[in-house]
Amino acid sequence: MHNFDLIVLGGGAAGLLCAIEAGKRGRRVVLLERAEKIGKKILISGGGRCNFTNLQTQPKHFLSENPHFAKSALARYTPADFIALVEKHGISYHEKTLGQLFCDRSAMEIITMLESECRYANVKIVADAKISEVGRGTTFTVRCDATEYRAPALVVATGGISIPKMGATGFGYDLARQFGLNIVKTRPALVPLVFHPADRKRYSDLAGVSTDVIASAGNSAFREKMLFTHRGLSGPAILQASSYWREGEPLQIDLAPGREATEKIREAGTRTAAVAEKALREFLPSRLAERWLKFHPPKAWTNIALDAFERELHAWTVRPAGTEGYEKAEVTAGGVDTAELSSKTMESRKVPGLFFIGEVVDVTGHLGGFNFQWAWASAAAAGRAV
Numbered sequence: 001m002h003n004f005d006l007i008v009l010g011g012g013a014a015g016l017l018c019a020i021e022a023g024k025r026g027r028r029v030v031l032l033e034r035a036e037k038i039g040k041k042i043l044i045s046g047g048g049r050c051n052f053t054n055l056q057t058q059p060k061h062f063l064s065e066n067p068h069f070a071k072s073a074l075a076r077y078t079p080a081d082f083i084a085l086v087e088k089h090g091i092s093y094h095e096k097t098l099g100q101l102f103c104d105r106s107a108m109e110i111i112t113m114l115e116s117e118c119r120y121a122n123v124k125i126v127a128d129a130k131i132s133e134v135g136r137g138t139t140f141t142v143r144c145d146a147t148e149y150r151a152p153a154l155v156v157a158t159g160g161i162s163i164p165k166m167g168a169t170g171f172g173y174d175l176a177r178q179f180g181l182n183i184v185k186t187r188p189a190l191v192p193l194v195f196h197p198a199d200r201k202r203y204s205d206l207a208g209v210s211t212d213v214i215a216s217a218g219n220s221a222f223r224e225k226m227l228f229t230h231r232g233l234s235g236p237a238i239l240q241a242s243s244y245w246r247e248g249e250p251l252q253i254d255l256a257p258g259r260e261a262t263e264k265i266r267e268a269g270t271r272t273a274a275v276a277e278k279a280l281r282e283f284l285p286s287r288l289a290e291r292w293l294k295f296h297p298p299k300a301w302t303n304i305a306l307d308a309f310e311r312e313l314h315a316w317t318v319r320p321a322g323t324e325g326y327e328k329a330e331v332t333a334g335g336v337d338t339a340e341l342s343s344k345t346m347e348s349r350k351v352p353g354l355f356f357i358g359e360v361v362d363v364t365g366h367l368g369g370f371n372f373q374w375a376w377a378s379a380a381a382a383g384r385a386v
């Protein structure tokens with residue numbers, strides 16, 4: 001039997017930072033990680049360079065049943081706090097776009113940094129830990145292989161269910177249920193969308209074609225790149241909109257953001273399909289321009305018909321058949337209901353000493369470093385409270 005002040009389940013972004021914060025305050029911390037190595041998702045994040053935060057982080061960049069929940073933690077552990085840690089370890093980084101900070105070299109540097117901070121804070125890391133039972137009497141007990149760990153506080157940082165190939169499981173949700181906590185239904189988010197068969201037939205051979213759009217779902221709109229895939233649509237604009245998209249609902253795509261696409265057609269002496277294609281090619285890749293005209297041609301060359309053609313270009317309504325699912329989703333939306341947790345500490349209201357942090361909680365960030373910022377911020381909130 002091993003006694004600690006805190007047991008952290010999960011050695012991803014959130015679990016590691018929480019263990020560090022608690023360890024630095026003199027708490028005896030053990031962190032149990034199921035995989036053979038910690039931080040696997042950090043390693044593949046941001047294309048191997050880890051988009052570790054976003055300078056523009058604000059509560060509006062997060063989805064949750066309770067949009068106010070994340071505010072307190074985000075205000076108390078800001079991008080500047082994580083940047084200070086990165087700089088302390090001499091990791092060079094750059095802003096790619098829109099406040100997104102990436103490592104210059106490799107995501108591995110973030111893992112090495114967290115490992116070294118864990119050593120400094122005397123955190124005991126147990127990898128390859130197969131947890132068979134979690135119980136609660138006067139303290140929490142976690143049975144793991146032949147060992148039993150005990151502590152008055154338990155932090156669950158086991159992440160979501162996206163990318164099951166990397167070992168993601170619903171362990172955190174099961175544990176929440178075991179302790180009687182409500183779960184907001186989970187769904188894949190930041191995920192490519194799949195066309196209905198008819199649209200797939202029309203557009204799948206455009207796979208690889210990308211263009212600047214505004215993609216809207218629910219009440220949210222994102223101006224970024226959209227990418228055609230063999231099965232549907234992807235690219236940052238679609239990934240962002242996918243988090244707001246719900247099964248059966250339409251997705252709206254403005255293919256000509258901020259432009260009057262028909263201006264050149266109207267000005268032309270003779271209005272023809274060739275003139276229209278040339279006009280569209282000014283802002284759409286040629287294959288897409290040609291395909292658009294094939295399936296959405298102006299009904300006539302009158303001003304009224306061109307008005308309708310213009311409107312459709314700005315509001316292409318796609319009804320996706322679904323998403324590419326958790327296999328391709330960057331994150332899991334939904335999760336442990338924030339109504340169950342204190343927004344200051346992430347502690348369960350029903351079960352004192354039990355905390356949930358990171359992706360397992362019903363807080364999901366936009367694309368661009370926000371999910372890591374939530375992991376760090378919720379981790380710090382719990383790590384400073386235990």
Ligand SMILES: Cc1cc2nc3c(=O)[nH]c(=O)nc-3n(C[C@H](O)[C@H](O)[C@H](O)COP(=O)(O)OP(=O)(O)OC[C@H]3O[C@@H](n4cnc5c(N)ncnc54)[C@H](O)[C@@H]3O)c2cc1C
Nearest residue numbers: 010012013014034045046051158159171358359369371372
């Ligand atoms: C391909 C990809 C790229 C991404 N890129 C970015 C990016 O650049 N920027 C960004 O902000 N976000 C990015 N994300 C999202 C980000 O990785 C997650 O939001 C973040 O890792 C969540 O941190 P977490 O600690 O809550 O969960 P995780 O990082 O998933 O960590 C959970 C840990 O718990 C462990 N675990 C699971 N079950 C158990 C169990 N039963 N017992 C013990 N341990 C267990 C897992 O093995 C894992 O190590 C990306 C996601 C993916 C899939």
